[in-house]
Amino acid sequence: MTSKNLLCRLMREDIKRRLWAIAISVITFLFALPVYIATSLEQAMNNIKDNPAIGARKMYLTNSAVSSMGLDNSALILLTVILAVVCGISGFYYLQSKKKVDFYHSIPVKRDSLFASTYIVGIAIYVIPYLVSLAIGFVIAGANGALQSDVWIEAWKAFGINLLCYWITYTVVIIAVLLTGQLIVSILACAVFFAYAPMVSILMTALGSMYFDTHYTYRFGTGSILFRCSPLGAYYKMFQEAQEGTLQVSNVLGYLVIAIALVILVIFLYRGRKSEAAGKAISYKGLEPYIKTAVSIPIGLFGGLIFTSLMDTDSFFWLVFGMVSGYLLCSCLMEIIYHFDFKAAFKRRIQLLIGAVLMFAIFSTYKWDLLQYDQYVPSKDKIESMSISIDGIDTNLDFIVINKDKGQTEVSYMGEDEYAFQYMHLEDKNLAYEIMKRADKDGTINEEDEDIYESDDKYIGLKVLYRLKSGREVYRRYNYDISVESNFDLLNQLYQTKEYKEGAFSLYTWKEVAEVTCYNEFQNVDMTLTVEERAQLLSIYLDELTKLSLEDVREEVPVATIRFSDVGDRTGGYPMYISYVYPSFTNTIAFLTEHGFDFNKTYDLDNIVELNIDYSIPYEVQGEERYQEYAKEHPDWYYDMQVTYNDKDKISKIIPYIANWEYMINNEVLTNYDDRLRISVVTKTDEYGNMEKAQYTIDVNNIPDFVKEDIMYAEPK
Template identity: 30%
Template sequence: MTSKNLFFKLLRERAKQSLWLIALSILTAFFAFPVASAVLTGYTLDADRISSMAEMSEGLLTVEASRKMAQAEAAEIFYHQIDPAGPLLILLLTAGAVICGLAGFSYLFSRKKTDFYHSIPVRREMIFTVSYVSGILYAAVPYLAGLLTAAVLVQVKIMPYTLDWGRILASFGQGMAFYILSYSTAVAAAMLTGHLAVSVLGTLVFFFWGPAILLLIRAYCGYYFQSFYYLEGVMEKIAPEFASPLLFQIASSGERIGIRAAAALASGLVIGGVSLFLYKKRPSETAGRAMVFKASRPVIKMALMLSSALGASLFFCEVGGAKAWGIFGLICGIIISDCVIEVIYHFDFRRALAGKRSAAAGAVLSVFVFCLFRFDLAGFDTYLPDASEIESVGFECHNLYSGLRKDRATVTITERRNGEISTYSSYPEEREVLAQMTISDPETVKAILGIAQGGISEIKNSKKPVQTPELTVNGAEGEPERVMGRVVIQYHLKNGRTATRNYYMDLSKVWEEAELIYASRDFKEESYPVMQLKADEIAGANFEVFGIYSHVEAEREKIAELLTVYQEEFYGLTLDEQTEEVPLGFIQFKTLEMQEIIDEIREKNGDYTWFNDFAYYPVYPEFEKTVAVLREAGVEMADRLTPDRVERIVVRDREYTDEQYSENAGAVTYVEEGMSLHRTGEETYLEITSKERMGEILKASGSYGNSDLWESDTRFGIEIYLAPENQENSHFFREGTEVLYFDFVKGKIPQFVAQIFEQQKENPSEIDFPSFTG
């Protein structure tokens, strides 16, 4: 009982000494909650605003309905205002925690006050507990009072609606949990230091050193490891948010805030317990010194030297644009950080070079970590597991299949307050898809390892980090064409580990392996969602050609047959066919789940065209069975675009201009055999009206549509102007369509086109059309 009475007596005495802190807390809580809530609620429920809402609805809402909507909005604004992970409370709770933590133990920074406190006949544990609890109460009481006052004000304004008081009280508990974590961190900084300024710096270190070093590690991996994809293993689990009380609170919004708050409370109490231990061990004579414990000085110094040296090295690498600058930055970071830390430790510029042992240790540590990345001492870029160690593989290469994420999109429906609905699509992360892929066929895994070996060889031969190249790059004269692409390989090892590598490489060197992978049934089943569909999961099918999306009119049995023959023929598709042939169109198989969402969106007059953005797969001329079923269903494909449906075709030389062809662009310099050459300045266009010539153009060109895998020739742009009678044919062309934009298939430019443009380039004044027989 005596101990309890003593505790409350000391608590009252502490409050008398901290009136300024209590007043500051009350004032902050007053403006942050009652005043802010009154302002926001008054604006939201303003009569003029409510009337304007009713008028803007054009009769859809009455004034009373608008008032109810405004009241619901006021409640939501209040909930957002008191959210512990919201910007207001993040700022106030963190700042309050630091101020209360350092102010509550500020007596430790004065030798006289420290001697006084430690001379009274009270155990150190009691003195610490009183100061620690006081700092929590100074924030908790005004916080709770201000919160409840604001809630009552809002409740009165939104009657007859009722606020969720359980949610309000829960937000208070969660806010205090985050407060205790930040508060205990500041107290720990005070326990390790003997000066107010140094304790502030120590608090900043505790708040930001952890995230900084983790971000530096990620940055170094990305800069020096050319095959780096993302952190895995232990480093993946240690996110920057877990290394800082502030970031932990910021990242705790949403459904997980309850669990995060409990973790914050537990962590805060543990740090508080450590602070109590340090307080008991703290010598009284250390008041006024920078650091209290000699043993902590070299540890903190080495940690700060490491982050400073690595940060300075990376900074100079980026600014200087060369790795050599990294060494300069590393040396500067080591020397400057060592001097600054020693000056702070001793409060004396003359001691800048003191602590030579700790300086040497910090320098060695910094150089070692730098070399670990700079020279890849751990062999990160050369890692290649043995086939016997692999359980399965996840594989992604845009050149083989560009829709790995997109074709796994999900469409979400949200309903607004006015009853309207909005839809949006979201895509899984690439690494999530790779983690789900289980390519295990031995021959396919061997081919993937061959590609990985090619990527490693390319890294070894490179002298600087590879930048993201274009998909296709022409080689120098006399050299084979390079096909540059990005490959991501995720190894699922038998020991339970996962290793992922990312390569930018010349795929032409491993094209045989790429062909083997694409021909693999295992690869297609794991990559293409359509290959995993079952007939009983399908509700229907859609078809796209020239930007027109239409429903395949057929019975479910016929759709099931269509799926079966498409999967069968797609299994036989080769990589050469994929890259060289132009699709006749693109097919989408709608699942029952998709159809259910579409029906719901259609019923509520929403936008269901999001479903046109994904899960369309190419139909090639070689897919004879698929084409036959589609034609039986009355589907028109790209091969129905014949010269009879075209008025004229314009071939534009992109080497001279990117402007669209205009009939009045310039003088017609030559006219012969249904062709005319237009030239104005450096702009050159070939206009073709000959049915025979237009037929050659159509056979050698196509539209990308939903596919970007077949290779096109980028020199020429093709504009196909439809005959007037086809411009209103909405079944095959979009209604009102006048022109379609095509590209030549790579290597299939008609001879007469190539010769005309080559000759006019060499001798612009003499072009003999009759000499071109195709």
């Protein structure tokens, strides 16, 4: 009983000492929750009043309350981190003052009790204002008719995640305080604990991207285990997974175990910390060289990367210069901080040399691929499944996932790789694995560097995710030559599988559509369809999309574009999916024809005013004699040719072969079009003389001879 009373008295005294921190917590939580909830609900009610088209009033208000009290309230994240730092430092700041340490340790109280009281108060300063503000928020939501079950669930989910992350961050801050003996050094230590793991993860990504030909990092290293080793990294990943609905109970339990382990560590450090450590830079002197080496090596490597970037050069000399400069500056600065003496900058010279050797050893591992990163391919029998994202094909697509639950619509917008890695699971490992074996792992040629005037090769980028049976995920990027017909055939087989299509076209995740529009250069039709007809069209289109081959994409020119639209989500967005209608989509074409779209419409020569061709002479051939002679005759010429045709006979020989410019851009690597040649067709639109222009290109094999002569066309190899 005496121990309990003593602990309570210690906590009361600590509360008096930290009234300013309590005031900050109370005020900020009131603004982050009740005030924010009230303003959000008021704005939502104004929107309902001003826009009758918005759905059910209660649902709209509930969604606003969920955003304000749940995971979407980013102010709570910032507040959690700030309060963790404030409470952690303010609670144990007395350890950095010799007078205060002597005073507290002279009190007839066990050090464990003193620690427990301070630690618990730091937790309470965060939890109690949060709970009170949350309760007020529930009252406000209830008063406005927005207190539904979703609000309760999301609010308590956010509270649990925020509390767990606060606990971890708060404990890490205390560790930083216990390891140091001065306030400024404690703040620097906090910065190191927060930023070290993410920065090292980013550094590894940057070095891998620079020196490994097959390197590919999904989400730029944020998915790595190392990134999660920081309190902020763990916080970010936990919130991201919770928002995406992928947070597993096992992950939460893992974070709880980490939090408990950190508490055990902090107790161990507190018990072992000597009173004489107050005022010193580092409390445990034996850790100084290890801390210096661990910090200086990444700083040195970053210095090399930053220096070469600023100098805009690949010079090995300047890279090494930047590494050495960054390493020495960081090492010397840390020695000065350790000893509070500029003369101590070059102390521990042997350790300084050892750190430099380690830094160059790490650099050499990347520079010369000593661990054979580029040669590594997982064994086929160890692979559970694979995902492949192909660059340069179907680049017009958006990746929109629609989830409908309990009358609510959630729309997720993804990148091409993100969608493929999440929704593609290629179980036929033989086909996918054979493609990877044929891929160019040297990385010396890629699509951007390829010159069609000097090479017949056509490379595309393949971004690959190997899911191993062990649970490990391996990401790689390869270059793949589709000019080799056997390579193209393999990729074509993969492209026609439903598993690939479901991971490359997000339309497969759509269960229904609200509107359908079909258009091309000659018409734009908003289809008037019943629910059953829209479902039928979606089913027909997906069936023919599954059968679409790469050979179809290469040989056929789309006859129209189709746009599927769904109802809006709670954020006010109206998702649309735009895709092509190919000539081989016979059932889709038949359905659209029955409902008013005329695929036979084309240009009427009588309405064509003129046809313009713009052509840029490739830089690689500008030195040829015919171009040099023309340049002498036309001093102001910039190797661009413009030709206008008004003659109907010549126009009639070009029109049948033109293809939509946008299509060429979206599938450039597959098609045989020249992006230096652009065709503009100008037509009359009405009797008043109004005109419109449309952009096209043409297959290089179908360019008429008279056009080649007029524009001085350079034949690609």
